[in-house]
Amino acid sequence: MFEINPNLEIKKEELLGTTIFVIEDFYEKPDEVFNLLFNREIPFWKIDEKPTTNGVYYEDRRTTEYNYSLKKVYEFLKELCGQTYYQPEIVTNVTKFYKDDYNDWKNCIWWPHRDSGYNGIVFFSDECGTNLYSPDYEKDAVKLAHEHKHPWVKKGEYTVLKTLEPKFNKLVFFDGLKFPHGMDVSSDRYFGDEYRYNQVFFFDHPNISDVTTDVLNQHRDQLTAEFCGDLETAAQRVDLGEFVDIEETFYGENGVDLSNFMSQVDIEDTFYKDLPPYAFGNEE
Secondary structure, eight states, rough: OOOOTTTTEEEEEEEEEEEEEEEEOOOHHHHHHHHHHSSSSBBBBTTTTTSBBBTTTTEEEEEHHHHHHHHHHHHHHHHHOOOOOOEEEEEEEEEEEEESOOTTTTEEOOOOBBBSSEEEEEOSSSOOOOEEEEOOOOOHHOOOOTTTTTEEEEEEEEEEEEEEOOOOOEEEEEETSSSEEEEOOOOSSSSSSSOOEEEEEOOOOOTTTHHHHHHHHGGGGGSSSHHHHHOOOHHHHHOOGGGGOHHOOOOOOOTTTGGGGGTTOHHHHHHHHHHOOOGOOOOO
């Protein structure tokens, strides 16, 4: 099912010391892949996390499930980027927006964020690709929020370095840890009944776990024994790639009721401000 086109051509482009890979006609049988990925009920992504704007102003849906038949694809991509992956799995992004003033796409950009390493995207839609933004680490520390709380950011707050243009069955593969990135909402095409369809692949920068652990340990003194629990385990579970609420992840995993604790310490701001540049692939 997930057979790669044996006659594919790999195009490469260098951007700020990293390589972007572009492969058109990626799958040998893309229509069959599309049917397998998307002809099903795809659940809302993180719909239980509150507060959320998902399902209110837009639909962000995702499938995440183990699938061994994708191992060949993951191994192929691993050879390109030299990074590791957790397991071969189907991951999809399915998105559409409701017609509401909240979705001010003409004056805003959609959720610039980082992931934990290289990202692969196979486009199954031919409009609204992916923007790569200039890596400004201090700005990221303040501006990046959870994807379903404040996903829109005013244009001008991030500089677009490159737009990866979409095309059916086209793979783009880039450093999603170094570059903040997000959907290029460049038209109102998906403001109605039509969805934007992508398949995605996530890889892990080799230093990502050490970086997360180091930063949490720097703030050990801020975390009282009552709330700390097992720092090492908590650090492993912090989703640095998606910039989740660290308070919720860290304390939640330790069985802490956050309702009376939010004024205790703002781990999230401190965490991102203190991340060293190499956490985002910047060796300089």
